[in-house]
Amino acid sequence: xxxxxxxxxxxxxxxxxxxxxxxxxxxxxxxxxxxxxxxxxxxxxxxxxxxxxxxxxxxxxxxxxxxxxxxxxxxxxxxxxxxxxxxxxxxxxxxxxxxxxxxxxxxxxxxxxxx
Amino acid sequence: xxxxxxxxxxxxxxxxxxxxxxxxxxxxxxxxxxxxxxxxxxxxxxxxxxxxxxxxxxxxxxxxxxxxxxxxxxxxxxxxxxxxxxxxxxxxxxxxxxxxxxxxxxxxxxxx
Numbered sequence: 262x263x264x265x266x267x268x269x270x271x272x273x274x275x276x277x278x279x280x281x282x283x284x285x286x287x288x289x290x291x292x293x294x295x296x297x298x299x300x301x302x303x304x305x306x307x308x309x310x311x312x313x314x315x316x317x318x319x320x321x322x323x324x325x326x327x328x329x330x331x332x333x334x335x336x337x338x339x340x341x342x343x344x345x346x347x348x349x350x351x352x353x354x355x356x357x358x359x360x361x362x363x364x365x366x367x368x369x370x371x372x373x374x375x376x
Numbered sequence: 377x378x379x380x381x382x383x384x385x386x387x388x389x390x391x392x393x394x395x396x397x398x399x400x401x402x403x404x405x406x407x408x409x410x411x412x413x414x415x416x417x418x419x420x421x422x423x424x425x426x427x428x429x430x431x432x433x434x435x436x437x438x439x440x441x442x443x444x445x446x447x448x449x450x451x452x453x454x455x456x457x458x459x460x461x462x463x464x465x466x467x468x469x470x471x472x473x474x475x476x477x478x479x480x481x482x483x484x485x486x487x488x
Contacts, residue, residue, distance in 0.1 A: 293475040305479040
């Protein structure tokens with residue numbers, strides 16, 4: 262079945278540091294890939310997505326590129342801020358239509374950014 | 377704002393009582409989902425729906441039932457709540473032709 266393996270946390274960085282959170286997946290075909298962010302006490306917000314190979318999703322300074330050859334979708338940001346402190350989830354949605362459109366999540370990575 | 381409202385947002389209930397959580401959407405999306413989130417387990421799918429009266433079980437469906445009598449509402453029922461069902465419950469919606477799933481703000485349930 263489908264699976265997502267995400268970089269173990271927690272991750273602690275200083276403000277303005279470079280961020281990478283690794284995500285690799287196993288799936289048949291060409292799933293859509295997502296990064297969601299969850300701030301304390303809140304729900305999951307869609308951060309960015311990519312729907313086909315070599316697509317780059319970007320939002321709020323975060324980027325991730327859909328790499329079919331390495332089955333990866335690593336999240337990056339060039340300069341993190343204290344306000345980026347949150348839990349980040351990588352997820353995939355299979356290509357299939359009909360009833361089987363379910364997200365598969367990674368375990369989440371807690372990011373703390375220190376001033 | 378993805379047009380998803382969960383209610384109640386916070387609830388404390390006693391073991392053995394029935395509890396119903398409601399998810400309401402204003403987007404007319406086909407797919408609706410209920411997840412629970414627990415420390416050390418991430419997000420786990422409880423039940424989902426792919427249309428009115430069309431539902432199916434997810435990974436952790438035991439002790440839960442769902443109903444979807446109209447497009448905009450998806451109800452999650454705990455027939456007899458147990459302490460192991462203390463969790464944060466998230467509703468999500470997805471369009472049939474789209475590639476994105478949006479989440480509600482969560483319902484915090486404590487079973488004492």
